[in-house]
Amino acid sequence: MPETGRETVLETRELTKRFGGLTAVESLDLRVHRGEISSLIGPNGAGKTTVFNVVTGIYTPERGTVEFQGGDITGKKPHQIVEKGIARTFQNIRLFPNLTCMENVMAGLHCRTTSGLAAALFRTGRQTEEERRIVEAAEDRLKQVGLWETRFELARNVAYGRQRMLEIARALATSPRLLVLDEPSSGLNPRETEDLMAFIRRIIRDEHLTVLLIEHDMNVVMGISDWVTVMDGGRKIAEGPPRQIYHDPLVIEAYLGSRK
Amino acid sequence: MTARFLPTLRRLALPLALLIFAGFPFFANDYLLDVAFFFGIYSLLGLSLNIVLGEVGLYDLGHAGFYAIGAYATAILNTRFGIPVLLLLPVSAIAAGVFAFLVTSPIIHLRGDYLCIVTIGMGEIVRLALINNPLGLTGGPNGVYGIDTPTLGFFAIDSSLAYYILVWVVVGASIIALRRLQRSRIGRAWNCIREDEVAAQATGINVRSHKLLAFVLGAALAGVAGNLYATKLLVVSPESFTFWESCLMFSIVLIGGMGSVPGVIIGAAAISLFPEVFRSFANYRMVIFGVAMILMMMFRPGGLWPRRRGGTEARDLLQRLWRRNA
Numbered sequence: 001m002p003e004t005g006r007e008t009v010l011e012t013r014e015l016t017k018r019f020g021g022l023t024a025v026e027s028l029d030l031r032v033h034r035g036e037i038s039s040l041i042g043p044n045g046a047g048k049t050t051v052f053n054v055v056t057g058i059y060t061p062e063r064g065t066v067e068f069q070g071g072d073i074t075g076k077k078p079h080q081i082v083e084k085g086i087a088r089t090f091q092n093i094r095l096f097p098n099l100t101c102m103e104n105v106m107a108g109l110h111c112r113t114t115s116g117l118a119a120a121l122f123r124t125g126r127q128t129e130e131e132r133r134i135v136e137a138a139e140d141r142l143k144q145v146g147l148w149e150t151r152f153e154l155a156r157n158v159a160y161g162r163q164r165m166l167e168i169a170r171a172l173a174t175s176p177r178l179l180v181l182d183e184p185s186s187g188l189n190p191r192e193t194e195d196l197m198a199f200i201r202r203i204i205r206d207e208h209l210t211v212l213l214i215e216h217d218m219n220v221v222m223g224i225s226d227w228v229t230v231m232d233g234g235r236k237i238a239e240g241p242p243r244q245i246y247h248d249p250l251v252i253e254a255y256l257g258s259r260k
Numbered sequence: 261m262t263a264r265f266l267p268t269l270r271r272l273a274l275p276l277a278l279l280i281f282a283g284f285p286f287f288a289n290d291y292l293l294d295v296a297f298f299f300g301i302y303s304l305l306g307l308s309l310n311i312v313l314g315e316v317g318l319y320d321l322g323h324a325g326f327y328a329i330g331a332y333a334t335a336i337l338n339t340r341f342g343i344p345v346l347l348l349l350p351v352s353a354i355a356a357g358v359f360a361f362l363v364t365s366p367i368i369h370l371r372g373d374y375l376c377i378v379t380i381g382m383g384e385i386v387r388l389a390l391i392n393n394p395l396g397l398t399g400g401p402n403g404v405y406g407i408d409t410p411t412l413g414f415f416a417i418d419s420s421l422a423y424y425i426l427v428w429v430v431v432g433a434s435i436i437a438l439r440r441l442q443r444s445r446i447g448r449a450w451n452c453i454r455e456d457e458v459a460a461q462a463t464g465i466n467v468r469s470h471k472l473l474a475f476v477l478g479a480a481l482a483g484v485a486g487n488l489y490a491t492k493l494l495v496v497s498p499e500s501f502t503f504w505e506s507c508l509m510f511s512i513v514l515i516g517g518m519g520s521v522p523g524v525i526i527g528a529a530a531i532s533l534f535p536e537v538f539r540s541f542a543n544y545r546m547v548i549f550g551v552a553m554i555l556m557m558m559f560r561p562g563g564l565w566p567r568r569r570g571g572t573e574a575r576d577l578l579q580r581l582w583r584r585n586a
Contacts, residue, residue, distance in 0.1 A: 056462060082464030090462070096455035099448075100569060107452045110445055111464030117473070120444030121437055127444070134445065154569060174464050 006033040009178055009210045010055065010086075015064035017050050024050040026234040027064070032178065032227075035204065037211045039221045039242075042231035043254055048214045049091060051231070052182055055212075056088045057081040069177065083111050087176035089167045091183045091214070097156035101147055101166055104155050105138040108173025138173060145169040145199070161192045165199075172203065179203075181213040185220050193217065197224050222246060230254065273522060281428055285421050293420035295536050297492060300427035301485050302528040305505075306512035307434050307521070308481035313510065314519035315447065316474045317454030319376035322383025323509050326479035328390060328501035329356045330486025335404035335496045336397055345491045346410045349484060356483025357476045364475045368468055371457075383506050390498040403497025410491050417491075427488050434481060435521055441477075442521075450474055451519070515556060517563025526564050 010032040017025040025047040032038045040048045053059045055066055057078040065074045073081055087108075096104050113134060119127035142151050145165040150158050155166060164184065171179060184200075185193040197220060203209055215221045221228060221242065228245045230238040232254040238245055245251055284296060305327060312320045330352035337343050337351065367378045393400035410417040410426065417426055441447045449470050452460040461467050490496045508531050516527030534552075538545050556564075 058458065058462070077466075078461035079464050079466045082462065087464075088462055090459070094456050094459035094462075096452050096459065098455055098569060099451055103448060103451070103569075106445075107448060107460070107463050107465065110449055110452075113445055115445055117441075117446060117477075120441055120446055123440060131444070170463060 006036070008032070009034045009069060010212065011067045012051070012055070013065045013067070015051070015054060015066065016062045017047075017054055017059055018062050023234050025054065025061075028231070028234075028236055030229055030236070032210060032212050034210050035208065036226035037200065037204065037213065037224050038227045038229065039225040040212065040214050040229050040231060041216075041218075041221055042237075045233075046231040046254075047234040048231055049182060050234075052088065052180055052214065055081075056086060056180060079111065082174050082176075085175070085177035086180060087171035087174045087178075088180040089164075089171055089182060089184065091186065093160075093163050093167050095155040095163055095167055095170070098154055100152050101142060101155055101158065102135075102138055102151045104166055105141050105169050105173050106134050108141075108170040109134045109137055111174055141169045141173050144172075161188055164188065164196070168199075172207075176209065178210045178212065181211065183214050183216060185215065185217050193220060200224065277525075285424065290420040293424045295533065297420065297423050297427050299529060299532040300424070300431050301489055301492075302508070302512060302532040303431050303525050304427070304434060304485035304488070305482060305509045306516065306524040306528045306531075307431075307438060308478045308485065309509040310513050310516075310519065310521075310524045311438070311441075311450075311474050311478040311481070313513050314517075314524070315442070315450040315454065316471055317518075318471060318474065319372060320379045320475075320478070321376050321503075321506050321510060322379035322381070322386075323478070323482055324501045324503070324505035325379075325383040325386035326356045326360055326482040327486045327489070327505065328386050328496075328498075329359045329479075330483025331490040331496045331501070332390065332398060332404065332486070333483065334487040334490045335407050338407050338490075339404055342408075344411060345408055345487065346412065349487045352483040352487035353480040354483075356486065357480035360475045360479030361472065364472060368471050368475070380503065380506070383501075383503060387498050387501055387503075390501070399497075401498060403495055405495050407490050407494045407496070409494070423492050427492075430484060430488065431525075434484075435525075438521055442519075446470065446473070454519075511553065515553075515564060517566035520563060520565050520567035523563050523565035523567065530564075 008031050010030070012028055012030045015025055015028040015030070016023065028051060030040070030051065040051060042048055050059065054061050057073070057076050057080065060075045065072055067073065068081075068084055068086060071084070073084060076084075096107065099107075113130050115127040115130050139151070142148050145168060147158070147162060147166055147169065150162065155163065158166065164187070168181070168184070181200075184196055188196060200211060201224070204211060225242050228240065228242050229236060230245060230248070230251050237250050237254060238248045240248070285293065288296070305323070308326075309320060309323045312318045312323070333352045333355040334345055334348040337348055338345050363382055367375065370378060390398045391401050398404065417423060449460070449465045452463065452465055453467055453470060457467055489500070512524060512527035512531050514527070515530050516523030516525070534549065535545060538548060541548070
């Protein structure tokens with residue numbers, strides 16, 4: 001497939017992940033291009049979330065490599081991968097439930113700050129300055145996602161849709177180059193989904209981000225994606241611009257079964 | 261009524277506590293001062309376990325092992341080499357901290373009850389090792405005798421009053437240090453790990469190193485408590501560092517409220533003062549204790565003084581920062 005003029009940000013080569021006898025992902029080649037929204041779709045159990053977990057370092061692959069911005073990140077620890085610039089959200093929102101919204105977002109700045117034990121104990125000027133920077137950056141993120149009023153609420157007490165935005169705010173607080181979203185629209189009503197998609201388009205434009213997402217909602221995928229990769233049974237069965245994928249017989253078969 | 265009463269209580273607590281601690285020696289006899297000394301020791305132990313259990317949520321039921329390392333480090337180095345016990349205070353902290361680093365490094369990835377079981381084993385191994393008198397250092401079941409009293413220049417700490425002041429000065433310093441940690445990126449990272457380890461990793465927090473740091477700091481503070489304990493009793497023996505001590509520390513944190521400094525002090529008060537108050541019903545003490553624990557868990561599962569999190573804490577932080585930079 002010709003891919004001229006598009007810079008690759010994330011690339012997996014022959015990525016394979018097994019759980020015991022089950023091969024969840026088999027020899028997957030995936031490419032994500034800078035400044036685009038790439039979607040990973042496929043029926044349940046196709047291995048999409050496993051791909052995410054390998055890319056973000058939660059699982060180590062049996063075979064294959066993951067390259068991010070030209071560097072090999074295969075087998076790195078999750079926190080190292082966040083430092084490199086990949087931030088993620090989870091399919092079933094994973095916040096810090098008993099911390100405030102503010103503290104949740106402040107956690108995202110952990111990897112971009114350095115004050116250590118002694119600095120905290122003696123409250124050095126540098127540490128205070130850094131704390132101030134953390135607070136200000138977190139406040140900006142909360143305003144950006146529209147959670148300013150609930151900043152002092154515990155994360156578990158805010159509405160579901162807001163929790164989703166909070167998780168995205170926390171991911172953005174790590175200053176990522178690539179944002180990885182696992183089913184961002186699940187559990188949201190159509191209105192909230194639309195707002196979310198508009199928000200994602202806006203941050204891509206304003207912050208020069210790249211987005212990779214898993215999505216079930218076909219309207220969302222077709223509406224927002226620049227590039228779609230389809231998985232079934234752990235393998236890639238198709239990739240291309242959304243319109244092309246929409247009419248791909250293999251994809252239709254994977255979703256609806258064959259005509260026979 | 262309680263809704264309006266409690267915030268006032270919280271605000272008044274610190275000045276009130278300081279007043280009580282300053283005024284207490286004027287009407288207390290030596291017995292009461294000694295009780296207050298052990299209250300101080302249990303406060304230190306509670307604060308030290310609180311770092312591991314309260315802030316990071318790691319189930320550590322072998323904390324008495326670190327306490328023992330601190331006490332024996334002081335006892336052995338003082339009786340063998342005559343090093344002044346107050347100088348050994350940081351040495352005990354370092355010894356317990358290093359020990360914690362070595363023993364928890366290989367087990368730090370274990371979760372929940374698995375970690376709990378291993379720490380129980382660790383605590384028991386320390387106690388049994390002490391009984392077995394390795395290299396003739398620990399004196400076996402009899403322990404180590406003849407530890408010096410602390411001296412500060414010409415001023416010897418040998419009265420109940422002096423010990424009382426010594427231990428509470430250390431408690432005060434520890435409280436200030438812990439509150440500063442709670443309001444730093446390290447403290448926040450600890451809480452994130454307690455809330456959701458996977459999310460913490462995915463947010464860029466090095467879970468392993470922060471857990472290790474918590475264990476090392478918690479053990480070091482327990483080592484400090486061990487040093488003070490040894491200097492007060494002038495003798496240390498393995499029976500002071502049983503599994504039961506670990507359980508008491510665990511109870512202090514649970515009774516008070518995980519991650520809450522004032523809560524831990526209240527928990528320590530409950531654990532150390534309770535046996536004194538109920539001394540007359542010695543036989544029923546444990547029954548009453550058990551019933552009290554069950555009632556606690558039913559009616560106040562978050563502890564007697566849980567850490568308030570909502571608005572105020574974040575607002576405090578902001579105010580402090582703005583003031584500083586205004």
